Amino acid sequence: MAMNRKARTPREKYGEELRLRRTAAGLTQEALGDQVVCSPTLISHYEAGRRLPNPDDAQRVDRALQTDGFFARWLEDLETKYADHFAVMAELERQATLIQQFALSLVPGLLQTDGYARALFRAYRPNHRQEDLDRDVVIRTERAHILDGPLNPVLWTMLDEAVLRRQVGGPQVMAEQLRKIADMADAGRLRLHVLPFSAGAHSLQEGLASLMGFEDSASVAYVEGFLTGHLMDDPALVKACRTAYDLALSDAMSHQESLALVRAAAEEYEHGQQ
Incomplete structure (x- = not known):
């Protein structure tokens, strides 16, 4: 057969x-x-x-x-729906067996709700059309389909506490967004760690970073800033990024402590206490 x-x-x-x-x-x-x-x-x-x-x-x-x-x-025929600086990253996400991501100020795109993503797109587009927002929200949230399977990729998410405290889209949007992250962590779909403000300066304080591993080839690292992104496959640079990630992780709260903090923040938004 x-x-x-x-x-x-x-x-x-x-x-x-x-x-x-x-x-x-x-x-x-x-x-x-x-x-x-x-x-x-x-x-x-x-x-x-x-x-x-x-x-x-x-x-x-x-x-x-x-x-x-x-x-x-x-x-020329292999066009992408993603921004030029992110197209490679989007493809690598689909094939990675391990993703370790860190976010300094915003929820990573893989975990964003529709409401959170829409609020972000509106924030940096003074003149926008509803159809453009709808399209871009769908493109971003469709990336999360790689998490539909129960096993791969293994996903680690480390958030600076600023991600929880910066209100994007209003209290209800934030409550929904944080509950989504907490529910995924509670269900075992991601490993969650929060870097609290009390940790002070840390090794990833300059911005967003991701590490990706694959079954049959070397790991890569990706860092992103405003309208720009940089993918690194040089072993020395990837090693340096992994060291920085491990250092930051050593300062972060445990999975259970982080889960409790995220749920508490969601409750505060839900009841207007933020």
Whole structure:
């Protein structure tokens, strides 16, 4: 009886074709990386469909493999619905087996409710159309479908206490948002830690950071700021990010203490005490 195979995404098909063409050319990932001027790890991410080359790298791939512009042309068809700086991160989230995220001031996108996400989009768009807000809220909240399964990815979420205290969208929106996080933590779908104000300065105080692990390739790290994001796959940089995450985690409250604090904050918003 035939086995059901998981449907491949366009990015995965792109990566598989790259692997086949590289193998046919007799090149290792390291050798191709030398010609493209990138690391073998990055080539492995291309071939797994986790990342896409930029246009210049795609042209260098075509020259190295003598594919007459094939990969550069195909790249033009792989458009994304996400902002340029976040498109790679969105793809990696789907394939990660482990996500460890830290948020300094806002609830991470994977955990946002519709109301919370809408309030954020309205905050930085002085002139907005309702249909644009509706579209962007759907795009953001659809990312959470990767959490529908009971096991993967394993999700760790560390929140600065500022995330709980900054009122986004009003008391009822905040109460709903914090209850969602608490319910997921209570159900075992995420490991929750809060970095309290009393911890003072900490190693991740400069902003949002995520670490992602995979079954068959090296971990990566991602940091994000206003309208910009940076993905790191250099082992030394990823190690530095992991060290910073571990240091901050050592200053955080336990899972149970964090869960209790988040539920208490939700109750305060619910009853107008914030």
